[in-house]
Amino acid sequence: MGAVRLELRLSNQSEWIKMFDPRDWTIFVETDEDITNGTMIRVDLDVGGWLVTLRGTVVASHDDGVQVALGGSERDKINHLNGFVRGGLLNLREKRRLPVRLPVTYGAIEGPANTFTKDINEEGVFLFTDKPLPETSQIHMLVTVPGKPQPMSLMGKVSHTIVALDDEPPGMGIVFELEEPQRADLIAVIRELEGLLLEGKLPTNVIE
Numbered sequence: 001m002g003a004v005r006l007e008l009r010l011s012n013q014s015e016w017i018k019m020f021d022p023r024d025w026t027i028f029v030e031t032d033e034d035i036t037n038g039t040m041i042r043v044d045l046d047v048g049g050w051l052v053t054l055r056g057t058v059v060a061s062h063d064d065g066v067q068v069a070l071g072g073s074e075r076d077k078i079n080h081l082n083g084f085v086r087g088g089l090l091n092l093r094e095k096r097r098l099p100v101r102l103p104v105t106y107g108a109i110e111g112p113a114n115t116f117t118k119d120i121n122e123e124g125v126f127l128f129t130d131k132p133l134p135e136t137s138q139i140h141m142l143v144t145v146p147g148k149p150q151p152m153s154l155m156g157k158v159s160h161t162i163v164a165l166d167d168e169p170p171g172m173g174i175v176f177e178l179e180e181p182q183r184a185d186l187i188a189v190i191r192e193l194e195g196l197l198l199e200g201k202l203p204t205n206v207i208e
Helices: 013-019 072-085 182-198
Strands: 004-010 026-030 040-047 050-062 065-070 103-108 111-120 124-128 138-143 152-162 171-176
Touching: 004 013, 004 026, 026 040, 026 050, 040 065, 050 072, 065 072, 072 182, 103 124, 124 138, 124 152, 152 182
Parallel strands: 004 040
Antiparallel strands: 026 065, 040 050, 050 065, 103 111, 103 138, 111 124, 124 171, 138 152, 152 171
């Protein structure tokens, strides 16, 4: 049996603050349906015209609705949504990194290497690797994007590295160095990926 689909329409952004409880990551959804605890729920949320799909599980039922615990996979959607509610999503878009796992081939010291992104935005990307290139190194990347026939060819410079001894997964952060129209193409891809993420349409193996 698939998830039960519910709609949650909020007339303004401040209503989201009342609906979402950050202490236990639950939201309350009004419904006349008789839904038992443990039922998987898909919530199609509309916050003043900004749309996002959230998934979770019913943890409590009331006469006028259900309390839904959101899954861990929804964390980044919630962070984007909270940024939107605070008025920062559009202004800080260039600083937000989408948590997407995209296949990448790049020029390593030993030759071409294959890996995945941890996250990406218009300014840069983080690549998983046990052998990061030295900082300030120039790097060429071929990034595969779902639904695109050809990978994106991108140039950048290594801005920082994380080694295996650190607490975080090893890899390297890269700042893009792009000319037009490459940058315009990248921005269009990032916005498309963000839309798919928020609508819940990205394949599960792409969401980091």
